[in-house]
Amino acid sequence: KKLYGTGPPGSGKGTQSPIVKDEYCLCHLATGDMLRAAVAAKTPLGVKAKEAMDKGELVSDDLVVGIIDEALKKPSCQKGFILDGFPRTVVQAQKLDEMLEKKGVKVDKVLNFAIDDAILEERITGRWMHPSSGRTYHNKFAPPKVPGVDDVTGEPLIQRKDDTAAVLKSRLEAFHRQTEPVIDYYSKKGIVANLHAEKPPKEVTTEVQKALSSIV
Numbered sequence: 001k002k003l004y005g006t007g008p009p010g011s012g013k014g015t016q017s018p019i020v021k022d023e024y025c026l027c028h029l030a031t032g033d034m035l036r037a038a039v040a041a042k043t044p045l046g047v048k049a050k051e052a053m054d055k056g057e058l059v060s061d062d063l064v065v066g067i068i069d070e071a072l073k074k075p076s077c078q079k080g081f082i083l084d085g086f087p088r089t090v091v092q093a094q095k096l097d098e099m100l101e102k103k104g105v106k107v108d109k110v111l112n113f114a115i116d117d118a119i120l121e122e123r124i125t126g127r128w129m130h131p132s133s134g135r136t137y138h139n140k141f142a143p144p145k146v147p148g149v150d151d152v153t154g155e156p157l158i159q160r161k162d163d164t165a166a167v168l169k170s171r172l173e174a175f176h177r178q179t180e181p182v183i184d185y186y187s188k189k190g191i192v193a194n195l196h197a198e199k200p201p202k203e204v205t206t207e208v209q210k211a212l213s214s215i216v
């Protein structure tokens, strides 16, 4: 299966993608996670991406298209993949189509994590994450067993630099202006599943599974 998960910041893409990944043995490609790793490692890519990310703006199409192009060559991604947060502009969507066309495949399903903006600030400002695995917690909705500590490794959790109410405003603006047109782009192809992303995590998982059962 070739899947694409989209939705505003905090809508649950990163929470649901690993579940889908394990169930269907797909690779999970999250451009945000890959960019944050590059920033932390201070690679040339990370240096270029940092400023836009800190401001809650999108990094350039060329940078992220390059990352995805590389990642899709991995052997583990040949059977299927879930793209989390890419494509985020219509240009990225067109480039993705070109890349996939060369491989003779296409996106089978778009999971649209539809949710009201008003709910997102609480989700974003309460989020804690384990940087090396990408595991995500929430101080109210999904607390770790010990506050500030990853359940699996015992390592410390961090808060994302862009997870403030002020930066969230720019991220939402970028979503509505640049990413919603991508959802229209795929709606025309008839492959978008609209999820009720405001529901509790388990119910969202059930909706995801239902959406995916139609493409088995």
Ligand code: AP5
Residues within 6 Å of the ligand: 007, 008, 009, 010, 011, 012, 013, 014, 015, 016, 031, 032, 033, 035, 052, 053, 054, 056, 057, 058, 059, 060, 061, 064, 084, 085, 086, 087, 088, 089, 092, 123, 124, 126, 127, 128, 136, 137, 138, 139, 141, 142, 171, 197, 198, 199, 200, 201, 202, 204
């Ligand atoms: P990215 O990392 O993709 O951030 P985002 O799109 O803002 O999305 P988030 O990761 O914040 O939200 P999520 O939907 O994954 O939410 P989560 O599941 O964690 O991108 C970051 C930046 O990188 C961008 O701003 C941009 O600069 C750059 N970038 C990335 N991709 C790019 C691209 N393609 N082009 C250009 N630039 C790009 O959930 C959030 C919280 O809520 C968690 O604490 C979770 O525990 C909790 N939660 C989840 N689900 C529920 C639920 N159902 N009920 C209650 N709580 C829940």
Ligand code: ZN
Residues within 6 Å of the ligand: 013, 014, 015, 030, 032
């Ligand atoms: Zn995410």
Ligand code: ZN
Residues within 6 Å of the ligand: 176, 180
């Ligand atoms: Zn909108």
